[in-house]
Amino acid sequence: MNSELQLQVEHWLAQDPDPRTQAELRSLLEQQDEQALAARFAGRLEFGTAGLRGIVAAGPMGMNRLVIRQTSAGLGAYLLEHVSDATERGVIIGYDGRHDSRIFAHDTASVLTAMGIKVRLTAKVAPTPLVAFGVKHFNAAAGIVVTASHNPPQYNGYKVYWGNGAQIITPHDAGIAAKIELAASQSIPFLAHEAGINQGRLQWLEDEFYQRYRRAVMQAEVLQPHTAPQRVSIAYTAMHGVGADMAEAVLIDAGFTQVYSVAAQREPDGDFPTVNFPNPEEKGAMDLVIAEAKKHGAMLACANDPDADRFAVAVRQDDGEYQMLTGDQVGVLLGHYLLSHARSEQRLVGTTIVSSSLLAKIAKRFGGECYTTLTGFKWLMNVGMAKSQPQAQFLFAYEEALGYTVGNMVWDKDGLSALVAFAQFTAELVAKGQTIWDRLEQIYREHGFHLNTQVSIALTPGTPDIGAYLREFPPAAIGDQTIVSTEDFKTLERRFADGRREPIELSASDVLIYRLANGAQVIVRPSGTEPKIKCYYEVVEPMNAYDSLQSCQVRAMAAMARFIDAHQASLPK
Template identity: 65%
Template sequence: MDTHLQAKIHHWLNLDKDESSRREIQALIDSGDSEVLAARFSGRLAFGTAGIRGVVGAGPMRMNRLVVQQTSMGVAQYLMAQVSDCAERGVVVGYDGRHDSKQFAHDTAMVLAAAGIKVYLTVKIAPTPLVAFGVLHLGAAAGIVVTASHNPPQYNGYKVYWGNGAQIIPPHDTGIAACIEHAATAPIGLMSLEKARLADRLVMLDDDFYQAYRQGIRQAEVLQNHTSPEKVSLAYTAMHGVGAEMAEMVLKDAGVTQVYSVAAQREPDGDFPTVNFPNPEEAGAMDLVMAEAHKHSAMLACANDPDADRFAVAVRLSHATPEMDASAAYQMLTGDQVGVLFGHYLLSHASDDQRLTCRTIVSSSLLSQIATSMNAVCETTLTGFKWLTNVGMSKQSADNRFIFAYEEALGYTIGNMVWDKDGLSALVAFAQLTAELASKGQTIWDRLDAIYRQYGFYLNEQVSIALSASDMSQPTIGDRLRRQPPTEIAERAIISVDDISIGIRRFADGSECVIDLPVSDVLIYQLEGGARVIVRPSGTEPKVKCYYEVIEQFSADDTLQDVQQRAALAMAKLTTMHQQSLA
């Protein structure tokens, strides 16, 4: 083991007061596992706009008590430098149901209290949207939630909200990261929760807080459609997370009485024993909730991810019979389909001054078309909910109030009670949409068909392309595409190119205009026929993410299946030819 690594380990052990963590490092030292030690001490978990997230374990490249304490001290120092009254306004702290989350949340509270900042700490597990809600509800300076969302069991994470209730964006991320680096050089002070309570620096958020969120959903302006809720039947799973109790309450409040919870996945369990990967997007993750729905012939099979900020739904097919397997009787909606359904539904019921929606650049452009046709606005943002909500706040006005935002990765915010994705309010809104349709003898499939017939069938697909390692020594894919711009993609002429790295849109005739987006290494190609290709190169590994969209129109005789088949063929051609061009 080289002396530089030895010095890093020695410094860490001098600061780490957690015996289990120290024993883990000592065991690696005793076994002479220098390779693992070098990986653990190769840097520290990077703090970005989503906070930090990583595998639980000892060392600065893992999630552990010392990393959480150092991160919390960095947050405290940054807040005190930026927000003059942060000590009095305080910070909301909550946590999910993973094994270490409660301890990490308590460590966070003890560090903040020792730094002189008031802490609002949830008494028990809390869905992530409750923390975002709590920041505004309590007028706090910031919020922190300990969660790894839908990552595998060995992960945990730490997410920060600013005083506006939204996830942090630049420059707060880099400012906090710099403070963390400084905090990591010295011992971290802790104030016990009992001492913090006696010093009036700790307020425990008990059932009244949870009920305030529940009441917020019950009274939300956009959740007042009480058309025939008794007609809706749905199965629900919390996916071993923290959503079940609140989900069942808010559905009951909305009058939805036919709710069937998946018992095996209802209670929090950090091992996630019934799923290979606790993410509703992953194959097999929805199997149990679809089986539960099928048992009751329910209209919907609904899921929240483990921290309940995402919402997923599978819808019973019109030709489903009890003899079918559940996987044949239900079809999962894509995030774009749910987003389009929400946008259409909410704008159809909106007041004249409630017209602002948002989507990310990689989400379906269909929401923009719907908004335009309904005399509404759809702002397009960079990928990530931090951008959706911060842009939503900045763009809204008295006569252009925010109503909805979504990203294709199953994230939705309904109204402006929570300025982050909220899988619980989304659950209620989708049940209300389904109930309204049922009262007319219609289904979700009927509504999707009507939308597609009016606007066209929009098909979206994402592909990650692994490139040869030798490409890492060459200019990036983005640089190559900028130096040698294509004139067509998959035999489709290029109408315009958005280069987000310089904020310019170039048209085929050579004219240009400015794009109002933060700088990012992204290229967006608009093609003839309405197709779209987005390229997001990686600067650190030989990989590029591509997002594709094709649009197919209906003829008078077309069935939805006809159009879907044409769109699938067009998508296959687009993705295949474009990927070959990047090789």
């Protein structure tokens, strides 16, 4: 075996506090499995704006206790250097129901308290939104959630919030990553919990903290009920995650008495035994909650993902079957509902470049403002905070991947408050003798039927760099439709067909957006390393007086198929 690799492994073993991962590495050493060891020591699990996320495994490329301790030491050093009162403001830590989450969270607390930083640690599993709430509530210097959200069971993650309550963005991500590299070459401080408590550095967050979040939902201005909710029936699943207790509690507080949880998926289980993939977007993931809804004839079949920061819903149709709403449909429905009740000075809403353009049209209809960011709630929330003014206060933001923020109680996506808001919206419709489908049709009649879809296109191995090609040979049309503007997020410039140019005030990213004369658009995210692109398509089909929701949808789907075919045909082969 390579002697340098063997020294790396032995050095790691000398620091690894976990007998399980020690045994994993020793077994590979005994087997002389150089390939497996080289993979585990090929670098370091990258720390970025999403923190850490990876497969639980031994070595610096995996999620394990030593990586967590080194990461925590790096984060602690960065906080001490950049936040003058970090020791007193401290850090709040929570964790989900995955197998290693509790010990990772406890190790994080021991490292930070050893560095003199006050830590508030949840006494049990906690939905991610509660930690984001806690950062604001306690005015903490930072927040940490040990969670892999909706990833498969073998994954875990380490999500970091800055003191403003939103996920970290540049330059903090790079700064923390540099401190982690330094910490990995040094001994890691560690303080036992009992000592941390005795020294006043460790505080357990017991039930009272969970109740504070619950009361905040109940008292939130944008979540005050406008109609009686008793007639709305809801089937719910936590999808083997940590959302059930709080989801049921906030629904009860809001007056929803007909709530039926899927028993087989109610309790946290890191194996996620009843789903192939614990993501509400995946085929089959909603099967049990839809079956529960059918059993009770419920109007809604609702789900949170395992850490309860995302929300999904299927809605009963006239034939008794259930249809999933897309993330964009939920976003525009919630946006329309919230804007219709908002104060005139609280009508700032936001969405991302890959989400539907419909929210912006709805906001304009209500006299509001809609901002657009790059993908990710780290951008939606940081930009939302920056744009919020006394006469243009933040109200709502969403992205098509089932993430929603209702009001300013939490500066991150929150599947629990979104669940309450959607239930209240449904109750208002029921009181008017309307359905969710009626409201969708009303919105589409006013603004056009907006259909969105996402396609990954694998190209031949000989295809050149797609992004470079599209920039060198910019298309003037897609099919028979003229391109009226092109937005290049690499050069941060918007170019119009008439020759005008204007800057784009967002962070640089390898993204191209083409807007067509008929209102359609395509967002292209090319890969510079492989012949593959990810495309987000939108078509807008006007609804005439004779259209039903179904007939217009059929026409929009046909238009979408033509659009995708024309766009793919225009790409280099």
